[in-house]
Each structure stands twice: as C-alpha cells, then as structure tokens.
Amino acid sequence: MPPPPPWPPLGEELVEEILFRLPPDDPASLVRAALVSKQWRRLISDPGFRLPVCNSFYFYLNTKRARHDLEKNSADSTAIPQRWDPSSSTSLVVAITTPSARGLMIRIPTERPLLPPASCPPFAIGRGWRAFDARHGRVLLHTISWTRAPFVVWDPISDDHHELPALPPLLKFSGDEGSWSGAVLCADANGTCDHLDCCHQGGPFRVVFFRDQINESVDLYLLIRIRCLERAGLYSSATW
Amino acid sequence: MAAPESGDGNNGAARMVTLISSDNTRFEVEAAAASLSQTLQLTILDGGGGGGDGIPLPNVDSATLSKVLEYCIKHAPAAANGGAPNATAVDRAELERFDNEFVNIDQSVLYSLIMAAHNLEIEGLQSLVAKKVADMIKGKSPMEIRRTLGFPDPTPEEQAEMNAHMLEYGWAYE
Numbered sequence: 242m243p244p245p246p247p248w249p250p251l252g253e254e255l256v257e258e259i260l261f262r263l264p265p266d267d268p269a270s271l272v273r274a275a276l277v278s279k280q281w282r283r284l285i286s287d288p289g290f291r292l293p294v295c296n297s298f299y300f301y302l303n304t305k306r307a308r309h310d311l312e313k314n315s316a317d318s319t320a321i322p323q324r325w326d327p328s329s330s331t332s333l334v335v336a337i338t339t340p341s342a343r344g345l346m347i348r349i350p351t352e353r354p355l356l357p358p359a360s361c362p363p364f365a366i367g368r369g370w371r372a373f374d375a376r377h378g379r380v381l382l383h384t385i386s387w388t389r390a391p392f393v394v395w396d397p398i399s400d401d402h403h404e405l406p407a408l409p410p411l412l413k414f415s416g417d418e419g420s421w422s423g424a425v426l427c428a429d430a431n432g433t434c435d436h437l438d439c440c441h442q443g444g445p446f447r448v449v450f451f452r453d454q455i456n457e458s459v460d461l462y463l464l465i466r467i468r469c470l471e472r473a474g475l476y477s478s479a480t481w
Numbered sequence: 482m483a484a485p486e487s488g489d490g491n492n493g494a495a496r497m498v499t500l501i502s503s504d505n506t507r508f509e510v511e512a513a514a515a516s517l518s519q520t521l522q523l524t525i526l527d528g529g530g531g532g533g534d535g536i537p538l539p540n541v542d543s544a545t546l547s548k549v550l551e552y553c554i555k556h557a558p559a560a561a562n563g564g565a566p567n568a569t570a571v572d573r574a575e576l577e578r579f580d581n582e583f584v585n586i587d588q589s590v591l592y593s594l595i596m597a598a599h600n601l602e603i604e605g606l607q608s609l610v611a612k613k614v615a616d617m618i619k620g621k622s623p624m625e626i627r628r629t630l631g632f633p634d635p636t637p638e639e640q641a642e643m644n645a646h647m648l649e650y651g652w653a654y655e
Contacts, residue, residue, distance in 0.1 A: 248592050248631050255599060258607060262615035276623035276643050278632065 250280075257284055379446060381425040394425050394446060405448060423450045498530030500550075506543035507535055510550050514557040519602035540600050545593040548586075552606050555579050560605075584613040588631075 251259075260281070263270040275285045382393045382402075390404035428445035496512040500521075512530070516522045521536060530536040538546065559576060584591065591610060598606040618626045623643050627635065635643065 248588075251595065252599075255595060255611070258611040259614045259618070262608075262612045263619055270619045273621065273623050274618065274626065277626045278639070 253280065253284060256281060260285060379425045381423050381448060383423075392423070392448070394448060423448065496531070498525055499533075499535035500530065500546065501535045501537045502541055502543040502546045503539050504543050506546070508543075508546060508550055510554065511557065513561055514550065514553040517553045517557060517560055517603050517605070519604070521601065538601075541597045542593070545590070545597050548590065548594060549597050549601065549603070549606065552583060552609075553603065556605055580609055584609060 260271070260274055263274065271285060275282045380395045382395050383391060384393075390407070392405040393402050394405065395402040425446055425448050428447040497509050498512045498515050498521075500508045500510060500515060502508070512525050515530070516525050521530070524530060524536055541549070556576065559572070584594075586594075591613060594606070595610045595614070598610055614630075617629055621629060624635075626632075
C-alpha cells in the first residue's frame, strides 16, 4: 500500500482535540505523542491542556536544581525531586495516576517558564514536596520540612491529604543512605475495585516502604489505612 | 419568554434548506439536520437557506458535504430529543454502529471531515473524527505517528531529541 499523502498541518485546536482523546488507561500514548513534533509537545506541556487521563494532574515544575539531582540519582525515577520554582523551570513534570496500578511521572522539556497551572490543587503549590509514587489516584509525597509530617498521601483531585504517622526510627528517611522506595496503593482486599474512584471518600489505601540495606537485607514497612483505622508493621528480611 | 416560530420539523412536512458546496453542488436537507452545525444554525433560524436561495459553503467540497450530511441526517432525530436521554439501548447501539462504520474511511476523506466538522462546528462529528485519529495513533511510536499522519521526516535535531526521550522513558515504548 502506498504511504498516505501528507496531511496539511492541523490547527492547534484540532490537534488538542485529538490528543485529548488518547485512551485514558494508556498514558504512555501521551508520552510518545509529546515527541511527535514541537507543536504537539508544546500543546501537551501547556498548563491549559486537558490531560486525557481521568485521575491526572499537572504536578510540579522541574527546576535546574531538580535536573542536577536527577543526574546524580538517575536510576530511581520515582525519586526525582520536584520543587515549585517557576522562574528557573526547565521542564514540566506531569504526574499521572491511572486506574491501572502503574502510576508514572513524565518530564517534558519546555522552552519557557510556565505559570502554575490553574488546575493545580492548592496542596501541590507548597514548596519542598517531592513525589515518591503515584498510583490508583493517590500520590505519596515526601518533605524534609520540620513542621510537617514527612510523608503525606495526597488525592490530587479532591486535594485531600493524609499525614502518615512517623516511621520507625530504623526507617527514618535520611537522605542518600541506602536505597529507598515507596508506593501507595488502593487497599481493596477483595480485588474487586476498578480503581476509578477508590481514592475518594476516604477509601482504604496502603503504603509500602522499602529500604535496601548495604548488607543486602531489605526493610519493608507496610501501613494500611481503612477509614480512620491504621495498622502498621515493620518487616525486615535478609533473604529477600 | 415565548420563542418565535422556530420551524422545527415536528408538525408534518419538515422544513428544508439548501446547502451549496464549493464546487456548486446543491444539497437539499431537513433544517433539523443542517442545524446540527452551529455555524449554520443561526442562518437557518433567521430563515436563510430556504426556497431558491441556498447557503454557500465555500470551504466544503461536494464529496465531503455529502458525507457530513449523511452524519447529520442520522444524528438529527437523537439531537432533537435533547441528546436523546430517553433513547432506547437499541437506538444508541445503532448510532454507535453507524459511527464506527462512518469513520472507517480513507485518510484523505478523514482529513476533509476533520476540517469540515471544525468549520461547520458540528460537535458530535468533531468528537467522532478526533477519536478516530486518536485511535490511529495510539500504541504507535513518535516516528510511526509522524508517518501515519504524513509528517515530513524529522530534522536531525528532532531525531536526536526523540532518541534521548526514548532512552529516558523506555517503559513508554515497551
């Protein structure tokens, strides 16, 4: 079959209509579309763009400082530090949480500093937060601020946020020591949840932290919250 | 406030209007169907398009206009019911089947439809064709999307940027 004849360029409004209709359960489509052309990338990284993902939101601007941190710590993409600093922004970080278990963050280079997106919920505007993980409609945030709980589970749609209790001393987050990771998930025990709306109205969630010790053991901290009840436990394994 | 005589086709003979394509073909169609176009709606409400006059559409050729009107005629009854909240499941399934068939078309026709739906502001059709293009590009790599839509080959600078992006977001290309 001969290749299709080239289309005359579509106006921005029309391209946006198309991008908006990429399937909501496949955010990778959006990532790939961002690389099709400068026009498409500009549209996708525009704060006014309506992301085609049901539980999605523009997150933070990635600053020069963040890029530096990223280069230092490139192996762990969930630990990209993000700080709100429009004046020195070099790229936009979009955190997308999807109905599937896989949350993600994408970083899209931008050519100009961006203003805070109108759709950005107030809680996200606070400085000093970095996103650890995003799944099932929630985001696990971390801060080193002294006045706040270090970890917060945040629902970007409703702006509800829930501070996690202090971690056991053994697991205190201390910068670069060991390799850290964390995840927030829906805690639906029956496996019947479609994860489309489970983060609203205080649905149950669980948070898991891992720390890889230098001696090859793994610490695992699990916290489950169902309504107002919390259960937490620390497990340590040398035979992970 | 009492609405003026709107001339909808609920009482016997439906009001007809004439549309004239860029290549001077005349299409006679029910006013209710043509009114799916926001652009045409005002003219038709003002009484235009009737009799021997006709509404000229210099941006739409006859092949595209006949396709557009096929859509409008099919969707007009549901639109007249205010989006058909009381339509049966059968009706809705039938419209959906029609829509799927309708966009199963050559890419050049699809492009003309996108432009026509945009110029004539036919909301449902705009949405339908945009969804079709989104379906065409989903699951494809940036290069494949470019080829699908007939973009020119990327400049070396664009190519380098694509390669870097693919390295960084390998998961998106699995």
